[in-house]
Amino acid sequence: MVEMIDGRKVAKEVNAATKAKVEELAKKGVTPGLAVILVGDNQASQRYVHMKEKKAVELGINSIMKTFPADVSEATLIDTIKSLNNDSAVNGILVQAPLPAHIDEQKVIETIKPEKDVDGFHPINVGNLFLNLDKKYPVACTPKGIMTLLEKYNVNLDGAKVVIVGRSSIVGKPMLALMLNANATVTDVHSHTKNLKDYTRDADVVVSAVGKSNMLTDGDFKPGAYVIDVGQNLDENGKLVGDVNYNPETSKIGYITPVPGGVGPMTIATLMQQTVEMCEWSL
Incomplete structure (x- = not known):
């Protein structure tokens, strides 16, 4: 009989370790910040983003939500990312896919600073991964x-x-x-x-x-x-x-x-x- 690999159990262990780190950072007056950008009204994306926000709050991570209608301009989205890039309270930036057809998804990804690219999709982080460099960088x-x-x-x-x-x-x-x-x-x-x-x-x-x-x-x-x-x-x-x-x-x-x-x-x-x-x- 096949044995199940229990992702919920392992995730619970990972979350416990993450929460402990958040508590240690709090003693230094530091709170990790995650900014999530959601465009449009895709129900699957909305559910997924809600789950992320709920888990962040549960673990003591500052959750920053930016929501836009499906017809938001690419320029507005880019400007929002640039603002988050310059916000010292934000450590990770995530743009929920899929994006509307009029927005260049790759351009959006490349606008995020590599050190804030929590999804690990920026070409610099992808390159670091494939080169297996001995340095700190986010991974998908x-x-x-x-x-x-x-x-x-x-x-x-x-x-x-x-x-x-x-x-x-x-x-x-x-x-x-x-x-x-x-x-x-x-x-x-x-x-x-x-x-x-x-x-x-x-x-x-x-x-x-x-x-x-x-x-x-x-x-x-x-x-x-x-x-x-x-x-x-x-x-x-x-x-x-x-x-x-x-x-x-x-x-x-x-x-x-x-x-x-x-x-x-x-x-x-x-x-x-x-x-x-x-x-x-x-x-």
């Missing part, structure tokens, strides 16, 4: 949270065969870099890969970040594999499901992250953890 929160999960479950990545399904800038590419930096043997497969499932069936660890339900099934993994399901999809009944369809009673998968309760809680916990780390770095 979902992949960083996945690495924490694997560490907590004592997964030895040194030399392991790892397959990443998907090549987005949010998960796939930073995940590739983190796995390479951990000395794993990594393959990234995507929509142009031929015989994609031949790769997943040979992997010790599979990270699926496609956003397509039933993309992979029980037979697409080798027995005992670790499967990290990043998918956040709604099925025909409106239920949240991942990319992987499996039977927990009969599956030969070794370990898997459930959806919900796997990667999702780790992403938010890592966002809070990284905000506090960036506050410490700024001191």
Whole structure:
């Protein structure tokens, strides 16, 4: 029977450590600050931002919300980011995606100062990650949270065969870099890969970040594999499901992250953890 990788449990541990750091900083008169910018009325984005704000307040992090209508001008958004860049009370800036079509998302990302880019999407931070530089810089929160999960479950990545399904800038590419930096043997497969499932069936660890339900099934993994399901999809009944369809009673998968309760809680916990780390770095 497959064993669940409990993201909620590990996230709780990460949050406890983050709260302890916040309390230590408070003794020095310092409060970490996280600014989140939300554009438009996308309900999924609104829910996600609300969860972030709630967790920040719970941990003692100063949460700064900036909300704009969908027709906000790119110039207004850029000016807001520049103002937050210059605000010493703000340690991390996050612009919730997706943005309306008339706004250049890459331009927005590059406007955020690298040292305040809590999402780790700025080209300078991406470059630091791929070069595996020995310095302090933010990393994309979902992949960083996945690495924490694997560490907590004592997964030895040194030399392991790892397959990443998907090549987005949010998960796939930073995940590739983190796995390479951990000395794993990594393959990234995507929509142009031929015989994609031949790769997943040979992997010790599979990270699926496609956003397509039933993309992979029980037979697409080798027995005992670790499967990290990043998918956040709604099925025909409106239920949240991942990319992987499996039977927990009969599956030969070794370990898997459930959806919900796997990667999702780790992403938010890592966002809070990284905000506090960036506050410490700024001191």
